[in-house]
Amino acid sequence: MNPSFLWSGLGLVSGLQARLSGAVPQGVKGISIDTRTLNPGDLYVAIKGETNDGHDYVANAFEKGATAAVIDEAHAEALKGLGSLYIVNNTLGALEALGRAARQRTQARITTITGSVGKTSTKEALRIVLEDNGRTHASVASYNNHWGVPLTLARMPAETQFGIFEIGMNHAGEITPLTKMVRPHIAIITTIAPVHLENFDSIDGIADAKAEIFSGLEADGIAILHRDIAQYDRLVRQVGDAQVLSFGEDENADARLIECKSNSEGQDISAIIQGMRISYHLGAPGRHMAINSLAILLATKSLGLDLARAAHSLSSFKSPNGRGARFELPIQNGTFTLIDESYNANPASMRAALTLLGEIDVKGRRIAILGDMLELGPNSADLHKGLIEPILANKIDRVFASGPMMKHLFDALPADIKGEWTAEAQSLVSPLTQTIKPGDALMIKGSNGSRMGPVVAKLKEIFTAEQTKAD
Secondary structure, X not given: OOOOOOEEHHHXXXXXXXXXXXXXXXXXXXXXOOOOOOOOOEEEEOXXXXXXXXXXXXXXXXXXXXXXXXXXXXXXXXXXXXXEEEEEOOHHHHHHHHHHHHHHHOOOEEEEEEOOOOHHHHHHHHHHHXXXXXXXXXXXXXXXXXXXXXXXXXXXXXOOOEEEEEOOOOOOOOHHHHHHHHOOOEEEXXXXXXXXXXXXXXXHHHHHHHXXXXXXXXXXXXXXXXXXXXXXXXXXXXXXXXXXXXXXXXXXXXXXXXXXXXXXXXXXXXXXXXXEEEEEEEOOOOHHHHHHHHHHXXXXXXXXXXXXXHHHHHHHOOOOOOOOEXXXXXXXXXXXXXXXXXXXXXXXXXXXXXXXXXXXXXXXXXXXXXXXXXXXXXXXXXXXXXXXXXXXXXXXXXXXXXXXXXXXXXXXXXXXXXXXXXXXXXHHHHHHHHHOOOOOEEEEEOOHHHOOHHHHHHXXXXXXXXXXXXX
């Protein structure tokens, strides 16, 4: 096969378990399930979603340069003649089959990552480390569900040396088929926290659902677990025959955090990794990130790679947008710091973000802008109100909040730190712009559905525009 192709045209027939209508393409360069991001030369897979059916966009895919498309039998006659068509019974099932074929053909060492908090940032940091050691393929963004995992697998080139797959879940039973598809050599669980509680009876139920990731481990597999969490022993009992390695601050952890000191460029870390003392710089702030970096170093060492080189690579990791990215924005007579934690939220990640805000050395005030945490079940009001403890402990000077659940927290706050509460996140923009002063540090966080991301974008737009006018 031409090395410039991800899959040959004939290889797709067996990989997709399809019949072909039209000319046999020489090969495809990539795989897409969204015509908005499709590149010329891609294979377009028409997935039927909750609101849209990809079959409605097949013609558009060919117009944008798709080499071929995967469609189901029900649409074969109507779409005949548009181009090369791989016809299957079920398009998602065909994508899964192609993912399994990709896993079968590769010799790559595979790591999977799950957990209630920190999956994506841990995946991105591990990607940076492994890219310094060989050809690495990793999940894009948070492609960690029933279509994201097989899509990531199917996109993995045969020559890949290291694969990294993020796997998430909302319900019990969702991880098992995904991890059995990926068949990892290493499985990392970052932590267990009260997330998606509306779908589980207890946090132990969440731990059991995360432990499904072990069911796909290869025979010589390794499970890497957070030793500090209450569910550690429960997880260990579900590992099976795989080797268990642990990380955290516990004195018995295989990778133990000794010290971390934050600075303007991230943090300096001292740790002991399987008996070896090591010091390194992590380019992202937060104690939770320091602890997760230990899991990364354990995984790297387990892959037989040089520990010192891996630790050095971590200096180039920066928090992604929505997960702790920092921006220095201009304001009259100075600047202020904006910390973007808007991607998602649960009680554990909220506490971590508030702790991070408390650790920042500021000339002005520490201001938290908080949106609702979703999917927390019947105890949601109490879990929101419970954030008052980390707010006070971290000396947060002012709190702005939005959403019906955050009203419970806002009402419980001392009067001197209350900023403003609004029903909708976007309504916070105006009072915030009137409040921010030079030297302030703002941290914005909430679940995706609470729409805190647009608040970040609007503040960046406003203060960048103000600077442009001043110039």
